[in-house]
Amino acid sequence: MLNDYNDVLQKLCHHLKQLAGSEVEITPQTDLINELAIDSVKLLNLIMEIEDEFDISVPINALADVQTVHELANLIHRIKSQKQ
Amino acid sequence: MSLLDKLDAVAAARKALLPEGVEVFGTPIEEVYSSTEARIGDQRILFLGTNNYLGLTFAQECRDAAQEAIRSEGTGTTGSRMANGSYSGHRALEREFAEFYQCRSCIVFTTGYQANLATISGLAGPGDIVLIDGDSHASIYDGCRLSGAEIIRFRHNDAADLEKRLRRLGKRSRSTLIIAEGIYSMLGDRAPLANIVKVKDAYNSTLLLDEAHSLGVLGETGQGLVEETGLLDRVDFITGTFSKSLGGIGGYCVSNHPQLDQLRYVSRPYIFTASPTPATIASTRAALRLLREGVELRRQLWRNVHQLYSQLKELGYRLGPEPSPVIATILETPQQALALWKGLLEHGIYVNLVLPPATPEGNSLVRCSVSAVHTTEQMNHVGKTFAKLRETIFQ
Ligand SMILES: Cc1ncc(COP(=O)(O)O)c(C=O)c1O
Numbered sequence: 001m002l003n004d005y006n007d008v009l010q011k012l013c014h015h016l017k018q019l020a021g022s023e024v025e026i027t028p029q030t031d032l033i034n035e036l037a038i039d040s041v042k043l044l045n046l047i048m049e050i051e052d053e054f055d056i057s058v059p060i061n062a063l064a065d066v067q068t069v070h071e072l073a074n075l076i077h078r079i080k081s082q083k084q
Numbered sequence: 085m086s087l088l089d090k091l092d093a094v095a096a097a098r099k100a101l102l103p104e105g106v107e108v109f110g111t112p113i114e115e116v117y118s119s120t121e122a123r124i125g126d127q128r129i130l131f132l133g134t135n136n137y138l139g140l141t142f143a144q145e146c147r148d149a150a151q152e153a154i155r156s157e158g159t160g161t162t163g164s165r166m167a168n169g170s171y172s173g174h175r176a177l178e179r180e181f182a183e184f185y186q187c188r189s190c191i192v193f194t195t196g197y198q199a200n201l202a203t204i205s206g207l208a209g210p211g212d213i214v215l216i217d218g219d220s221h222a223s224i225y226d227g228c229r230l231s232g233a234e235i236i237r238f239r240h241n242d243a244a245d246l247e248k249r250l251r252r253l254g255k256r257s258r259s260t261l262i263i264a265e266g267i268y269s270m271l272g273d274r275a276p277l278a279n280i281v282k283v284k285d286a287y288n289s290t291l292l293l294d295e296a297h298s299l300g301v302l303g304e305t306g307q308g309l310v311e312e313t314g315l316l317d318r319v320d321f322i323t324g325t326f327s328k329s330l331g332g333i334g335g336y337c338v339s340n341h342p343q344l345d346q347l348r349y350v351s352r353p354y355i356f357t358a359s360p361t362p363a364t365i366a367s368t369r370a371a372l373r374l375l376r377e378g379v380e381l382r383r384q385l386w387r388n389v390h391q392l393y394s395q396l397k398e399l400g401y402r403l404g405p406e407p408s409p410v411i412a413t414i415l416e417t418p419q420q421a422l423a424l425w426k427g428l429l430e431h432g433i434y435v436n437l438v439l440p441p442a443t444p445e446g447n448s449l450v451r452c453s454v455s456a457v458h459t460t461e462q463m464n465h466v467g468k469t470f471a472k473l474r475e476t477i478f479q
Contacts, residue, residue, distance in 0.1 A: 039440075039441050040441060041440070041441045041446070042446075044218070044237060045218070047237070048218070048237060048238075048239060051236075051249070051252070052248075055252065056252065057234075057236055057249065057252050057253060058236075059213075059234035059235055059236055060235045060236070060237065061229075061234055061235055
């Protein structure tokens with residue numbers, strides 16, 4: 001399970017770096033909107049990429065509870081595990 | 085951050101983007117002379133950013149009908165459709181819309197925004213899924229939120245992407261409402277309706293099409309994209325607005341599904357708001373007649389569209405992917421867009437400036453919209469002005 005989560009986190013960080021620039025340091029605690037300046041539209045588009053990467057459906061309603069990289073990784077991980 | 089601090093932050097962000105003293109949003113219009121001309125400050129301007137596609141706001145029949153309705157039925161209904169606000173005019177307009185679309189029923193709403201809120205939240209609920217185009221209008225997003233259904237987006241105008249997302253949903257595709265628009269309001273592109281319909285049939289989903297910008301514009305009688313593509317029977321629900329080609333305010337939903345009528349009992353944006361005024365209903369009924377017969381208006385509209393689209397293209401402006409009454413010039417920076425917007429206004433042409441995040445892909449748009457009643461002279465003035473401004477904007 002933990003391996004799975006780490007895999008999600010790593011892939012997510014890869015996507016985030018493409019959005020925020022590779023020089024930005026990203027940790028699980030990084031705030032998506034305030035620190036990475038990912039606005040709501042960019043976040044929504046990121047979700048589509050994540051859906052394709054992991055072959056899952058991520059309802060955007062769930063984003064209301066997501067602020068940090070960890071919270072987003074956790075959400076993806078949870079949906080992914082439910083599928084299997 | 086406190087309640088009000090949040091709004092101060094919004095104000096600061098806007099100030100950083102736009103120079104002091106420029107009223108880009110909510111520009112005060114002092115006087116309106118016609119469907120295409122008005123006064124801003126002490127300057128006479130040409131409207132090139134309205135949604136008045138057929139120019140019906142000043143049609144004599146519509147104005148007369150509205151005046152007569154005020155005289156005979158008063159200024160407002162002061163009540164919901166559910167209570168004291170369903171006059172004979174509201175019901176007649178519903179019958180006329182149903183007949184226009186050869187559909188079983190129609191519900192009229194107080195605005196187009198509410199038509200989407202009411203229809204989406206009435207159809208979908210918790211446990212259901214709404215699968216919406218990524219570039220959907222705010223009223224669609226808000227309707228989805230109000231519904232409590234799970235919201236999933238597909239890539240703009242990409243039926244293959246829609247299919248992929250439906251496939252992922254497995255059996256749940258049966259309780260999925262797909263939502264697309266006839267013509268998209270930002271770039272003026274049409275939905276690939278034939279492919280969307282094919283996919284929705286294959287997955288037993290339900291399709292809602294918002295014809296807000298295509299009503300009166302597409303199809304022989306102006307039904308919209310459903311008529312242009314011959315797919316009226318394959319779309320489950322159609323919503324639209326009276327505030328664009330019909331020159332009034334209000335909205336509608338038509339469908340062959342008998343369940344549509346139940347929305348009158350469950351849909352909050354239908355129940356908990358006052359019904360449209362008698363004047364609005366009367367002018368809309370007159371406008372719908374003109375719209376249906378408006379073959380010549382549509383011909384003139386499209387003549388103007390093709391003229392402006394090809395002129396701007398030749399001048400090297402980056403435009404939306406296809407000619408449509410919404411002609412958006414796509415600029416790389418908000419500053420460029422603002423300069424073009426201001427330049428046009430200085431030459432007496434008033435258009436819409438649309439800045440991120442309201443725009444697709446973070447671009448800035450100077451969004452023109454063309455009307456059937458723009459004269460050749462007016463269109464020529466517009467073309468010349470864009471040519472003149474090109475040098476200064478892109479130097
Ligand atoms: C696609 C779309 N749907 C719905 C609406 C809402 O219509 P109205 O302005 O009449 O409330 C609009 C217009 O703003 C729109 O562009």
